[in-house]
Amino acid sequence: MKDIAETRESYLEIIGLWKMFGDFVALRDITLSIDEGEFVCFLGPSGCGKTTLLRAIAGLDIQTRGRIVQAGQDISDLPASARDFGIVFQSYALFPNLTIRRNIAFGLENIGLSREKIRQRVDELLDLVGLPDQGEKYPAQLSGGQQQRIALARAIAMSPGLLLLDEPLSALDAKVRVHLRHEVKELQRKLGVTTVMVTHDQEEALAMADRIVVMRDGVIEQIGPPTEIYREPRSLFVADFIGEMNQLAAVAEDGDAVRVGEVRLDSRQHDFKPGEQVIAAIRPDDLIPHEAGHKPDADSGNCLRVRLREMEFLGSFWRCSLGHQSLGGQMLIGDFSVNAARRLSLEEGGEMMIELPASRLMIFGRDESEDGDD
Numbered sequence: 346m347k348d349i350a351e352t353r354e355s356y357l358e359i360i361g362l363w364k365m366f367g368d369f370v371a372l373r374d375i376t377l378s379i380d381e382g383e384f385v386c387f388l389g390p391s392g393c394g395k396t397t398l399l400r401a402i403a404g405l406d407i408q409t410r411g412r413i414v415q416a417g418q419d420i421s422d423l424p425a426s427a428r429d430f431g432i433v434f435q436s437y438a439l440f441p442n443l444t445i446r447r448n449i450a451f452g453l454e455n456i457g458l459s460r461e462k463i464r465q466r467v468d469e470l471l472d473l474v475g476l477p478d479q480g481e482k483y484p485a486q487l488s489g490g491q492q493q494r495i496a497l498a499r500a501i502a503m504s505p506g507l508l509l510l511d512e513p514l515s516a517l518d519a520k521v522r523v524h525l526r527h528e529v530k531e532l533q534r535k536l537g538v539t540t541v542m543v544t545h546d547q548e549e550a551l552a553m554a555d556r557i558v559v560m561r562d563g564v565i566e567q568i569g570p571p572t573e574i575y576r577e578p579r580s581l582f583v584a585d586f587i588g589e590m591n592q593l594a595a596v597a598e599d600g601d602a603v604r605v606g607e608v609r610l611d612s613r614q615h616d617f618k619p620g621e622q623v624i625a626a627i628r629p630d631d632l633i634p635h636e637a638g639h640k641p642d643a644d645s646g647n648c649l650r651v652r653l654r655e656m657e658f659l660g661s662f663w664r665c666s667l668g669h670q671s672l673g674g675q676m677l678i679g680d681f682s683v684n685a686a687r688r689l690s691l692e693e694g695g696e697m698m699i700e701l702p703a704s705r706l707m708i709f710g711r712d713e714s715e716d717g718d719d
């Protein structure tokens with residue numbers, strides 16, 4: 346996959362983009378390059394500027410400062426109508442008084458295609474989104490998921506160079522959402538269209554994106570492939586926003602270690618000085634479960650005896666709340682496979698040993714604002 350990514354050409358360049366609403370800075374110096382055919386997700390909490398950035402790319406809200414280049418052309422000052430994109434919004438935004446066919450054909454009718462050509466293209470698009478027999482219905486006669494597929498068909502009808510999606514799946518119920526996730530991704534691959542999707546659903550971003558752009562308060566916190574964002578978060582904000590993360594108040598020690606309560610734990614490499622207040626972070630699925638009597642070897646220390654305060658069955662794994670007196674009252678969450686739970690006879694109230702692999706124990710500063718360095 347790396348090879349493909351490396352041979353790709355940049356398709357969309359965003360250079361030093363700012364957007365102000367009065368005195369309020371909604372986007373602060375955003376610079377970002379998106380490759381041809383890439384699927385990029387803008388991910389971040391509500392109000393961080395995702396929609397604002399997408400609308401700037403579309404020309405629906407012109408940036409205050411900065412430039413946007415699409416397919417080698419500077420489009421910074423072009424109105425939306427002169428740009429080359431298809432867009433899908435969270436609300437289906439279909440024309441309620443037009444049939445599904447007419448909804449999809451809308452843009453095609455405006456460029457003067459023959460009726461026969463339009464009919465063919467609409468048939469093709471209905472097939473593509475898996476709704477070949479729904480053309481004569483009206484939007485209200487379709488389910489939310491079906492309406493969103495039609496919105497997608499309409500967005501790609503003119504074969505745009507860029508597909509923009511603003512939370513297209515978030516109004517749908519969980520099951521439909523997960524199903525459509527795969528369909529949208531497959532369609533995008535098939536068409537090879539460069540795609541930007543806004544979402545605040547980290548699972549969606551992890552599942553769909555080639556690269557994720559994590560945003561916060563109008564700035565980009567981190568850009569990278571899903572596995573990198575998940576495994577190598579550059580700040581506590583990213584670590585915490587994407588996936589579950591245990592955070593333990595800790596004190597830095599010499600030699601890439603920290604002290605949590607009374608326990609010294611080896612950690613990833615860190616640059617904190619001994620005595621500095623830090624946060625030791627580890628994902629619940631990175632805790633390795635052992636039976637209570639487990640004897641750690643000398644070279645794989647980092648073991649803690651804990652009590653299972655609570656166990657929650659989440660289908661494919663158990664989410665366990667773990668307490669330990671020497672952690673100074675702090676709790677840890679551990680996700681253990683159903684197999685592991687059976688093998689180790691885990692039960693609420695019982696004891697067990699957990700290993701915190703040093704390679705998975707990340708150390709961040711206590712003060713969030715000091716973490717954003719790169």
Ligand SMILES: Nc1ncnc2c1ncn2[C@@H]1O[C@H](COP(=O)(O)OP(=O)(O)OP(=O)(O)O)[C@@H](O)[C@H]1O
Pocket residue numbers: 366369371389390391392393394395396397398545
């Ligand atoms: N037209 C506007 N006038 C004034 N402020 C605005 C306007 N549009 C957006 N904002 C502000 O800019 C910030 C970013 O808004 P934006 O809609 O981009 O957030 P978002 O990341 O898409 O959030 P959400 O996940 O809730 O959709 C918010 O604080 C919002 O209040």
Ligand SMILES: [Mg+2]
Pocket residue numbers: 395396397543
């Ligand atoms: Mg938004």
